[in-house]
Amino acid sequence: MKYVDSTQVQKRMNSRIFNNNFAKLLFLIATLFGLLVLIILFYRVISQSLGWIDLQFITNKLSTNAEKAGIMGAILGTLWLMLVVAPITMLLGVGTAIYMEEYAKKGKLQSFIQTNISNLAGVPSIVFGLLGLTIFVRGADLGNIVLAGGLTMSLLVLPIVVVASQEAIRAVPNFLKEASYGMGATKWQTIRTVVLPASLPGILTGAILALSRAIGETAPLVVIGIPALLIPLPDSIFDKFTILPMQIYYWTIDSALVAEYANLAAATIVVLLFVLLVMNSIAVIIRNKFQKRY
Template identity: 70%
Template sequence: MAEHYIDHARVESRMGRRIQTNRAVRGVFLASTMFGLVVLAVLLYDVISDSLGWLDWNFLTSPPSFSAENAGVAGAITGTLWLMLIVGPVTMVIGVATAIYLEEYVKKGRVRTFFETNISNLAGVPSIVFGLLGLTVFVRLLGMGSVVLAGGLTMSLLVLPIVIVAAQEALRAVPGYLREASYGMGATRWQTIRNVVLPAALPSILTGMILAMSRAIGETAPLIAIGIPALLIPLPSSVFDSFTVLPVQIYYWTIDAPLTAEYAYLAAAAIIVLLVIMFTLNSAAILIRNKFQKRF
């Protein structure tokens, strides 16, 4: 009886220590989360307060100007949307096709490991490196210049690893019995992929696209590296026109803020516009994902 009592007491003591440790760890995580939310709230308050009086319809529809009172972001908004029209289809087609090839056609082995390792490494490469690659290949070697197409292809290279990895995980998550049932009905491999696997994996693939588009919208370094200006250029009307985007415009206004205080307010207003565009695109993508989402 004494032995049983001692063992029971040890168990209770060990459980008590674990509960206390769990509470302490939860407290640390909660404090970290609250700290991040407080910092985010302070930043948003500062940006919103600085943008008051500057963010209006005239600001949204006016082109860039040397005069801070007359400057706007119409050109930057148009350039950002043009850029996304290139990045979205390119990354979707190439990323999903690559994931299908690796998951459905390449057998497990050294070749597949080689490709997956390099794709994972590309996801951690600094964005400025992709900018230098775009400058070398698209701007100079192919002679495109600093146009929408060159910028879109450069940003596509930047976010392509994210889409590939997300699509691979989505394809792996499709239950195996769905493939087996399709093969049992006499379908070929491609028919199974097209009619069974892709529809089941589409919601997760769209989630990866959301993350990729969000990163592409906010990146500045690659576009600066390929020579995207923030000058008084006309609004782009095709993929072969010069352009600027909101992150680049914000960057240059922030640089000029120490010389002209009004540029800091213009940058704050442009940040609000960028956040609204990003949230709008993400919301649209989430709605599309939920519409096609199926449970198996």
């Protein structure tokens, strides 16, 4: 019988306990640091926006006078942009995911396409801005209108929807598909009545993340030349526009000259956060509803 040194065992136990406590402390510090930065950010933004957010600020147009400036144009531009981005990314993203998971033959070509889709999710947003400038603004001669901006932002967030939708489709149990095939359903009928309803919560989660990124991006729109000047309110997807992040960007730059613009930028950040919160809340409610159903 092999002799076990109790001293060595105790040392190993103490070492494991120390490593566990150290890792726990390290992760706690990382979490607290993130929360601290978030609290400082919220405090700074909210404190600077106090007294600036009112009905006049929400409903007025842009103005060179900080006291009369409003963000109605930026709000409408943001909503018009989302009306373009949401259907395009959902249709193309979910359609691509269905093809890749249900129809495409497994092989080198499928693996190559999958790798490139995953890599596109990490490409800097300014690259998509250059792509949109080349294809939509100059190539298609659309100019810097809502449609061009929406198509550019759709390219940016499309890989997120594709990857999330693929993961959701993969998570559907095979026995559900086999039961559908056993009842004589075709592949498309199985996808439409079994796969999509079961994977819808995951797909909506990907859509939430994609739209949240699209509504907060600025670099692609700066590249394609979206203005922040005193432009008319957009009435359609063929009008020039600006959005909330663009307005925050320009007001932050101009705050070096006019101090009040920093307060306007902070107030716009609060409005943008509120819009994001409302969008995400609605999407989460829809996702939970379908999750309970299926």
